[in-house]
Amino acid sequence: MMASVSRRTLIYAAAMVVAIGGIAAFMTFWPTGDSVSTAVSDIGGILVIGTAAIAALSTALSFDRGEPLRTQWMLIAGGVGLFALGDIAFAYYELATKSGEVPFPGLPDVFYLSQYALFGVGLILAAMAYRGLVSLRNPVIVAGVVSVALGIGLFGVFIQPVLADAEVSLAERVLTIAYPAADLVLLLGPALAIVLTIRHLQGGRLGWPWWAVAAGVTLVAVSDAAFNWLVFKETYQSGMLVDYGWMAGYALVGLGAMLALDVRRVFDIT
């Protein structure tokens, strides 16, 4: 497999590992909560996730107009890009305002929530594109059942305590439900459906990009759940482990985009 992965993809992967590792190392040795550490964490995250968005966009543009893969990757690029915009808004509040407080709900949430629509539709279209090759019935059913089961679990662990807290505003309650619900319905569910579909390819090259995307999406969804819990407990600070979950998750989505370009190089296979 390695022989078919391009040098460009390996450089992207190495750069992402170095960037995320570098930010994590800095945050480990620099005092948490300091303005410098907040800036490094926020701006580092924007650069990592922005790079992933550019990777997805360049993959989308490599396909001709009207091709399903162009639409899928364009939607995914839009989703990742909106998350990066959310991070820019988040960083603005943290770094450029006097209080340094990020409103919740606030402008970043507009971008963060918008990404689900694009990303989710992109993933659903990607899964549906395989219907000519393999049956999608079982993957869709299993993904649906798992999503509902996870939803019930999340409701008990994350959502119910927030709803029961009388001090939490209505807007906060709505967002507290919206994030995990969107994670399940528009990210995890479709990603699971894709994984269950492409496993029929037995490691075939067409599945490579989607393994990376599914892994990335899972990391993003887990990070979202952790972030919501930390915000509810009022213990979230920039630079916490959850930030690396987002960075690594979107970096993996970008890796999937790079692999999608590699998959196109038919004549490299011997």
Next chain:
Amino acid sequence: MASLFAVVTEVLEPYTGRIVADTCVRASAISMGKTADELVLDDLPAIEANIRRVLSPVAGRSTVDDLLTRIESGAR
């Protein structure tokens, strides 16, 4: 000389895995009222059309074009 069935599955396998490649060719054969082993060079256009239909949404047009070029060069 390798059969058309063998040539097509050999080209598709790195992309789709053995089972899906196999199913893809067998489905084409069945649609022509044949078994996979009965496929001959004259059946190639129909097989290519089927491959293009199912693979284009997941592999992209240019990739499918390249795969079909490889199949044609292997079959002739």
